[in-house]
Amino acid sequence: MTLTPRSDFDPFNYTIAHNSLNIILSTPHRSDDATTLKALNDPRVGSNLSSVPFPYTESDRDFWYHTTKDASDLSRREWDVLQQDRASTGTAKKWMGSDQWVSVIRVGAPGSKPLEEGLIYPFIGEITFRRSGFPQIEDVKLQRQATDANAELPAGDPNILWDVGYYLIAEYHGKGIMPAVLSSLIKEVLVPYMNVHRLIGVYFEQNLASKRVFEKCGFRFVKLVPKAVSLPEVKFIASGFKEREIGIGVMQWEKALPT
Structure with a gap:
């Protein structure tokens, strides 16, 4: 199956299909600060995110906001160049995804x-x-080498391996939102505009709901990395987990071959 980019599509502001909610994907905004802080200080959310500090402070939010805003602004500049290139040549010579x-x-x-x-x-x-x-490479030296080589590949290179991470505030868990969001972004953005061929997702081994999200989006199980994450004491206490060292499951999505 070949996906044709939509000429009227705005990847920074669009509505995705959901059976009961109007879900809209857009860009970061400072008005999201209070809700973000509340969400990531909720153990039902923050305890399942390995790279997110807990407690999550205003300073943490400020750093992450600027990081994501800069990334979003860069993506928008790449999008403008991509649209100009496609309009003038009718081809897809440039890609987003630096x-x-x-x-x-x-x-x-x-x-x-x-x-x-x-x-x-x-x-x-x-x-x-x-x-x-x-995350599937357990040898630290080999992992760093692979990461560095991956970072050097030019935007649009089909050999780039991408990671996906996500969260929802707890009140919206279990409503089928994340499978709709992830599958839509793969179809609408990652494949036609970034030329993504491979995508990795990880979940804490006890977080089977996250594993099911990946499965619904066509990811396959790769491996379980035992004791991959050691939770800081405060996050471990808040989590209610039985063990402080958590294994991670690794899932991978691959672009289907043309039929």
């Missing part, structure tokens, strides 16, 4: 459309794609 892709997940009122100028719908989560850190 840095990470970030989509903020929002929920709109019934019947809501993509965001109008100056309007921000409520924040309910975030999904990020970045060049992979190869």
